[in-house]
Amino acid sequence: MERGKSWVDYYGNKAVRIPKQRYFCWTTVMCALCLLTKADGCPAHCTCRESTGIVTCQSLRERTVPTDLPQWATTLVMRGYNITTLLMDTFSPNGTELELVNLSLSGNNIQIIEAYAFLGLVRLESLDLSHNRLVYIAAEAFGGLHKLHYLCLNDSSLGFAVVQVSDALETVRLRNLKTLELSGNQLTTAPIANLDALNLEVLVLTNNSIQTVGKEDVSSLYKHDNMRVYLASNPFKCDCELEGFYIWLTNSSQCPDASMLQCSDPHRKKGIPLEKLRRGDLDCTNTSLETESYVFLSIVLALIGVVFLMVLYLNRKGIKRWLNNIREACRDQMEVYHYRYEQDSDPRLANVAV
Numbered sequence: 635m636e637r638g639k640s641w642v643d644y645y646g647n648k649a650v651r652i653p654k655q656r657y658f659c660w661t662t663v664m665c666a667l668c669l670l671t672k673a674d675g676c677p678a679h680c681t682c683r684e685s686t687g688i689v690t691c692q693s694l695r696e697r698t699v700p701t702d703l704p705q706w707a708t709t710l711v712m713r714g715y716n717i718t719t720l721l722m723d724t725f726s727p728n729g730t731e732l733e734l735v736n737l738s739l740s741g742n743n744i745q746i747i748e749a750y751a752f753l754g755l756v757r758l759e760s761l762d763l764s765h766n767r768l769v770y771i772a773a774e775a776f777g778g779l780h781k782l783h784y785l786c787l788n789d790s791s792l793g794f795a796v797v798q799v800s801d802a803l804e805t806v807r808l809r810n811l812k813t814l815e816l817s818g819n820q821l822t823t824a825p826i827a828n829l830d831a832l833n834l835e836v837l838v839l840t841n842n843s844i845q846t847v848g849k850e851d852v853s854s855l856y857k858h859d860n861m862r863v864y865l866a867s868n869p870f871k872c873d874c875e876l877e878g879f880y881i882w883l884t885n886s887s888q889c890p891d892a893s894m895l896q897c898s899d900p901h902r903k904k905g906i907p908l909e910k911l912r913r914g915d916l917d918c919t920n921t922s923l924e925t926e927s928y929v930f931l932s933i934v935l936a937l938i939g940v941v942f943l944m945v946l947y948l949n950r951k952g953i954k955r956w957l958n959n960i961r962e963a964c965r966d967q968m969e970v971y972h973y974r975y976e977q978d979s980d981p982r983l984a985n986v987a988v
């Protein structure tokens with residue numbers, strides 16, 4: 635570069651004109667900044683610890699995931715981002731395989747997870763998506779996570795999206811998934827049968843709104859007898875519907891927090907531990923007997939009604955005749971009464987007439 639010439643001459647750019655010395659100063663500052671942030675190839679907003687392999691990123695406005703992770707990174711922790719949507723290939727947009735083993739995306743306002751969002755994370759074993767607000771999870775969302783061992787979806791306002799989670803897990807058949815945490819999602823049903831295709835060892839369903847565990851879920855529990863299920867802090871409705879689950883619970887060691895399960899409905903059983911109930915307390919014999927007898931009674935009544943209608947129909951002529959006879963008999967009677975009345979009503983008149 636020639637002395638005294640302005641930088642703009644080299645690029646033919648007429649918009650900006652920076653004198654040489656000021657440019658020099660500016661580049662020095664920029665390079666210093668670059669070196670500070672990129673000294674060890676650490677992405678912006680992140681701190682990197684090569685000795686532990688952990689990259690921790692924190693930002694309150696940033697909307698995109700850092701993709702320029704150092705090669706040695708095995709753990710990525712992100713907090714406070716405003717990600718909203720995890721698109722396909724979010725973590726390795728150019729198709730390279732990453733070394734990440736643990737990925738924690740807790741509390742990043744993630745709402746939508748599109749298909750193959752985690753592609754390239756071939757070594758990922760642990761994925762934490764807790765404290766987000768998931769509304770949509772694509773069927774192939776977890777595609778490519780062949781080694782995934784642990785998935786946490788605590789406090790993610792799953793609600794209806796829980797069906798999408800079980801569909802997604804079933805679609806991509808995560809054979810290695812052992813632990814699934816779904817605590818604090820206001821789930822109203824236990825998605826146990828839905829997860830039948832997996833070989834889970836730990837399923838956490840605590841702090842939800844589960845009132846009962848249905849028949850299919852109970853048979854799934856019997857089937858997966860090496861799976862542990864955590865169910866504390868759910869408002870169980872202790873009626874007959876719960877019987878199958880109750881029998882399983884009292885004769886199984888699969889529920890480590892069994893002693894913490896309580897009834898919250900009906901009112902007179904509120905707060906009673908499920909384990910302390912006696913089988914008769916579930917009101918099963920009575921209710922089933924009652925319903926059965928009601929059904930039986932209605933059938934009998936219906937049959938009687940049908941028979942009665944048939945008799946009426948078959949005898950319609952006889953009935954008509956009979957009705958006519960009655961009518962005539964009535965008329966005769968009425969005439970007799972009328973006559974008598976006329977005779978008895980005014981004896982004086984009768985006397986006069988006589």
Ligand SMILES: *[C@@H]1O[C@H](CO)[C@@H](O)[C@H](O)[C@H]1NC(C)=O
Binds near residue numbers: 701702703728730
């Ligand atoms: C892919 O991205 C990584 C990190 O950004 C980079 O180091 C690598 O060179 C890129 N590979 C290709 C093929 O572009």
Ligand SMILES: *[C@@H]1O[C@H](CO)[C@@H](O)[C@H](O)[C@H]1NC(C)=O
Binds near residue numbers: 694695718
């Ligand atoms: C996150 O991003 C969305 C979409 O751009 C925006 O509407 C919202 O205000 C952002 N939230 C925060 C906390 O910055």
Ligand SMILES: *[C@@H]1O[C@H](CO)[C@@H](O)[C@H](O)[C@H]1NC(C)=O
Binds near residue numbers: 762838
């Ligand atoms: C999810 O919730 C369960 C039950 O409260 C808890 O044991 C587990 O540590 C939580 N997971 C995370 C990552 O916070």
Ligand SMILES: *[C@@H]1O[C@H](CO)[C@@H](O)[C@H](O)[C@H]1NC(C)=O
Binds near residue numbers: 819820
């Ligand atoms: C239970 O779940 C709700 C969300 O449904 C959450 O706000 C609350 O902190 C959770 N409680 C515990 C003890 O984890």
Ligand SMILES: *[C@@H]1O[C@H](CO)[C@@H](O)[C@H](O)[C@H]1NC(C)=O
Binds near residue numbers: 885
């Ligand atoms: C309880 O479990 C044992 C074996 O685990 C089984 O033999 C027994 O029949 C079960 N009892 C009931 C009432 O289901």
